[in-house]
Amino acid sequence: MVNQSATLDRAFSALSDPTRRDVVQQLRLGPASVSDLAARHPMSLPSFMKHLTVLTNAGLVASTKRGRVRECRLVPDALDDTERWIADHQRTWRTRLDALDFALQKGSPE
């Protein structure tokens, strides 16, 4: 439970930055080299690498070295826990709103 909570901490925290969300969106299209990813972002390479490290530590992105090129890719199903957490929340909330709506309609004068 603690581990799952820590996983959610890291995943949500990783997604709380627009540069990191942009990297995840780019990698949806397929693996890309660090230099290709970095080229899209107006910051120094060390700053960009810090963002990549956050994504890697959160388990969202993995990388492998091929010769002189480090290639990044998304980790499949890495966002499952975050998606499930939010979806559960929305479902409970909507069920409550539907129940309230039903109660209001039932209670309204004909």
Next chain:
Amino acid sequence: MVNQSATLDRAFSALSDPTRRDVVQQLRLGPASVSDLAARHPMSLPSFMKHLTVLTNAGLVASTKRGRVRECRLVPDALDDTERWIADHQRTWRTRLDALDFALQKGSPE
């Protein structure tokens, strides 16, 4: 776009902490007073209030004062943007995996 990005920043950041996720989960069940919410968490009231402020600034929780009691509630649809962002990501990713799976099956020897 910048505004939506800032909204996502704040929402994901708010959800990156287990105390704050617990408050959201508690408030799914209905509105609750600050003191009732705080009683569940082993920390000082000022520390707990900081967490509530983060949730409020992220637009996830709203509160109103009734006499001496401050009542908190979830803001309906506040997690829509975060849910949509993650769901879009998962959909694209799964479509790509399905396409890969199909290509592999097609290419495999009979």
